[in-house]
Amino acid sequence: MNLQQNKSLKAYNTFGIDQPAEYFAELVDIKDLPELTELPYRKHILGGGSNVLLTEPVKGLVIQNGLKGITVEKEDADHVWLNVAAGSIWHELVMHTAEKGWGGIENLALIPGTAGASPIQNIGAYGVEAKETIERVNFWDWDEKVFRTFNNHECRFGYRDSIFKHELKDKAFITSVVYKLSKQPKFNTSYGAIEQELEELGVKELSVKAIAHAVMNIRKSKLPDPAVIGNAGSFFKNPTIGRAKYEELYERFPTIPSYTVSDTLVKVPAGWLIEQCGWKGYRKGDAGVHAKQALVLVNYGNAKGKEIWDLSADILKSVNERFGIELEREVQPMTP
Ligand code: EPU
Numbered sequence: 001m002n003l004q005q006n007k008s009l010k011a012y013n014t015f016g017i018d019q020p021a022e023y024f025a026e027l028v029d030i031k032d033l034p035e036l037t038e039l040p041y042r043k044h045i046l047g048g049g050s051n052v053l054l055t056e057p058v059k060g061l062v063i064q065n066g067l068k069g070i071t072v073e074k075e076d077a078d079h080v081w082l083n084v085a086a087g088s089i090w091h092e093l094v095m096h097t098a099e100k101g102w103g104g105i106e107n108l109a110l111i112p113g114t115a116g117a118s119p120i121q122n123i124g125a126y127g128v129e130a131k132e133t134i135e136r137v138n139f140w141d142w143d144e145k146v147f148r149t150f151n152n153h154e155c156r157f158g159y160r161d162s163i164f165k166h167e168l169k170d171k172a173f174i175t176s177v178v179y180k181l182s183k184q185p186k187f188n189t190s191y192g193a194i195e196q197e198l199e200e201l202g203v204k205e206l207s208v209k210a211i212a213h214a215v216m217n218i219r220k221s222k223l224p225d226p227a228v229i230g231n232a233g234s235f236f237k238n239p240t241i242g243r244a245k246y247e248e249l250y251e252r253f254p255t256i257p258s259y260t261v262s263d264t265l266v267k268v269p270a271g272w273l274i275e276q277c278g279w280k281g282y283r284k285g286d287a288g289v290h291a292k293q294a295l296v297l298v299n300y301g302n303a304k305g306k307e308i309w310d311l312s313a314d315i316l317k318s319v320n321e322r323f324g325i326e327l328e329r330e331v332q333p334m335t336p
Contacts, residue, residue: 001025001032003039003061012064013049014112016230017305021062027087028066030175033140036063043142044334045173047086048113050232051121055305055333062334065116067175070096080181081135086116086174090123098212103185104133107194109212110219112226112233116174120164121330122157126191126215131157135180137164139172147175160237160330187211193218222293230299231290235312236270236327249323270319270327271295277318287311297331309333 007024010016023041027033036043042060046052067085070093074081080102084093094109107128108118117123118130119137134157137150156163164172187206189195197214198206224231241249246266249256253276259267274280274294281291286303289311290296297308316327 001027001029001035007062009046009049009054009058009062012046012062013052013054014226014230014232015049015053015299015303015305015308016226016301017054017299017303017308019054019057019305021058021060023061024064025061026064026066027173028068030067030140033173033175034145036061037140037142037145043170045170046334047117047120048089050111050113050226051117051331052334053232053305053308053331055309058334063173065114065173067116073178075183078183080183082179082181083176084115084179085176086114088115090115090118094212097181098209101185101208102181102183103187103208104128104179104181105130106185106208106212107188107191107215109215110223115177119155119157119162119174119177121160122162124160126194126218127188129157129159131155131162133179133181134177136178137174138176138178139168139174142171142173148172159240223296224290224292224298229290230301230303231296232331234270234295235297235329235331236274236295236315237330238267238270239273239325239327240265240267241325242266245324253323268325269295273319273323273325273327274315277315277322279315279318282311284311289315305333 004024007021008018009021010018044058044062046062046064065087067087069085071083072080073083090113091110093115094105098106107126111123119134123130134152137155139148141148194214197217203210240261243264243266257269257272261267271294279289280294282289286300287307288298290298319325319327
């Protein structure tokens with residue numbers, strides 16, 4: 001394995017932030033994991049770098065997950081189980097399933113990042129979450145020095161959340177994910193914009209491919225392409241608040257959008273809250289708030305990670321002052 005020193009991570013994070021890693025290695029062979037484990041450096045795992053903000057130089061070893069490959073583990077008349085190496089590009093996986101007509105992840109087209117990140121974040125969009133198709137997650141346990149497998153339940157999935165962000169944070173190197181996809185898919189077009197887009201595309205008969213296509217068009221119209229403008233998708237999570245609090249806000253702001261979570265809980269879109277505070281399209285230096293979706297912070301070129309982090313702190317503060325809601329960041333710094 002090739003261990004590099006003082007390596008720029010600019011090409012390895014979708015924000016395009018230029019910070020060095022003290023040590024850097026790309027893992028392409030699972031057999032190298034035991035050897036890597038013995039290296040006396042603090043380890044940071046990097047997938048597609050689409051959920052991280054580099055605010056400082058990274059001390060220790062950054063490991064790029066370079067494990068690739070999609071294999072059919074088994075199939076029957078209704079389903080196919082795909083074993084996907086964690087470093088595989090997520091969108092390429094979605095396109096592969098769309099070609100085959102295997103349903104389950106088509107609403108998640110164009111999400112940046114790797115398959116290995118899909119269980120960590122429980123990625124989601126347009127009414128679908130990765131947890132609905134994830135059957136198992138295989139990983140190397142840095143502490144126990146063994147390969148382990150978690151079933152769906154053991155991953156403790158929540159909204160943009162899993163055990164890999166808590167008890168197993170920095171302890172698990174995900175090697176592959178097994179997805180159970182459907183050969184007779186039930187499509188989820190409940191998210192308003194999808195129906196509209198399918199109509200505009202003139203789609204008469206629903207298919208995995210048609211939905212993936214519609215989702216791609218919607219995302220392209222709203223979200224910046226990280227290859228053009230640095231970003232990590234939604235910077236904040238959509239907050240869940242108590243119904244009483246929501247009623248109070250509704251009195252003051254009758255246009256506030258909301259989604260019912262339960263009898264007592266309501267989710268409100270962070271993008272709306274941020275826009276109301278006047279941040280949409282804001283820019284200071286090269287750090288900014290995307291003009292078409294206020295939930296997305298962007299790097300127009302040479303922004304420092306710290307500038308983006310500080311901007312997010314200013315946004316948190318103003319949303320809290322105006323609405324009494326504490327936003328939570330979805331994007332995290334890579335602890336130095
Ligand atoms: N809105 C505004 N102003 C904005 C942005 C949104 O008023 O600047 C309002 C919209 O009008 C709408 C509501 O907020 O009423 C929801 O907006 P949208 O449909 O764009 O979705 P979102 O809640 O902002 C979430 C996910 C996205 C995902 C979309 C579509 C989170 C944190 N974000 O965004 O996920 O693509 O729904 O399902 O849950 C990501 O996680 O990186 C991501 C892009």
